[in-house]
Amino acid sequence: MAYPGQSSLSMPAWKTVAAWAAALGLAALFASAGIWKIVDPIDWSARLAQMKVPGPLALPFTVALGIVETFAAALLVVPRFRRWGAWLTGGLLVVFMAYVAANYTALTGADCSCFPWLKRTIGPAFFWSDAAMLAAAGLAGWWAQRSHGWRGAAVTLGAVSVFAAVSFGVAATRGSGAAAPPSIAVEGQPYALDKGRVFLYFYDPECMHCFHAAQAMSKYRWKDTAVVGVPTRVPQFARGFLNDTKLQAAISSDLDLLKQSFPFNDPPYGVALENGRERASFAIFDAAQPETRLRELGFIE
Numbered sequence: 001m002a003y004p005g006q007s008s009l010s011m012p013a014w015k016t017v018a019a020w021a022a023a024l025g026l027a028a029l030f031a032s033a034g035i036w037k038i039v040d041p042i043d044w045s046a047r048l049a050q051m052k053v054p055g056p057l058a059l060p061f062t063v064a065l066g067i068v069e070t071f072a073a074a075l076l077v078v079p080r081f082r083r084w085g086a087w088l089t090g091g092l093l094v095v096f097m098a099y100v101a102a103n104y105t106a107l108t109g110a111d112c113s114c115f116p117w118l119k120r121t122i123g124p125a126f127f128w129s130d131a132a133m134l135a136a137a138g139l140a141g142w143w144a145q146r147s148h149g150w151r152g153a154a155v156t157l158g159a160v161s162v163f164a165a166v167s168f169g170v171a172a173t174r175g176s177g178a179a180a181p182p183s184i185a186v187e188g189q190p191y192a193l194d195k196g197r198v199f200l201y202f203y204d205p206e207c208m209h210c211f212h213a214a215q216a217m218s219k220y221r222w223k224d225t226a227v228v229g230v231p232t233r234v235p236q237f238a239r240g241f242l243n244d245t246k247l248q249a250a251i252s253s254d255l256d257l258l259k260q261s262f263p264f265n266d267p268p269y270g271v272a273l274e275n276g277r278e279r280a281s282f283a284i285f286d287a288a289q290p291e292t293r294l295r296e297l298g299f300i301e
Helices: 013-039 041-050 055-077 079-102 124-142 150-173 208-217 235-245 255-261 291-297
Strands: 183-186 189-192 197-203 225-231 269-274 277-282
Touching: 013 041, 013 055, 013 079, 013 124, 013 150, 041 055, 041 150, 055 079, 055 150, 079 124, 079 150, 197 208, 197 255, 208 235, 225 235, 225 255, 269 291, 277 291
Parallel strands: 197 225
Antiparallel strands: 183 189, 197 269, 269 277
């Protein structure tokens, strides 16, 4: 019978194969999830804010979670670190399940595609899939040798952290001060973006996060700022969306043109322009943002 710390050389071949398969499968999932967060922390912080993580904590938590997930994946692929990796991935999965369970009512139906290849929404299947991954972590750890060599693990963590710091610096400066197209089509007419203040609001008319964000912005006291809504899909519902949320905005159909200057993944997303240049962009819409920043920039009272 295999026991913790038993050498893989003394185990039956099928156990060795099963342990490797579980470890590599988990490593692929956690590496993809962690690297995704590290290379695109701004977008992922918006996703976490939608998952009820407080806005001010969403960005640092995204970076920290990306580092831990990537580090856990690296530990899993090295036999002498594998048990540590199994403990870490198992701990993460337990925390994920506990958090979702505690916020289940508010999160039911929300997108939870934490892993690029595993598309999920919050519901009963979420717990079954995480429980299956937790079982794989247990299998990989049980049939692994006793972990040793903490200095090597620490070096790995340091390398992942440096990678995350560099990626965050690149993401933080990406698009900063970007120039908008000189003009776009708004309500079927040319509209200049190179003069004055303009707030571009990218939204999906069927997205509830976009709906709530637009409702909040409809209560802002805009100064000399033109608000332009840009639907990202089903443009036939764009005007009804604005009417329902009471957000006073014109509509542009130039999504593709604008995304060349201001790339983003999922809405809601906002860009504050002044004289044709980006002053700020917003992926998180909560009780504090974008209101606080727009007031600092003089876009609202």
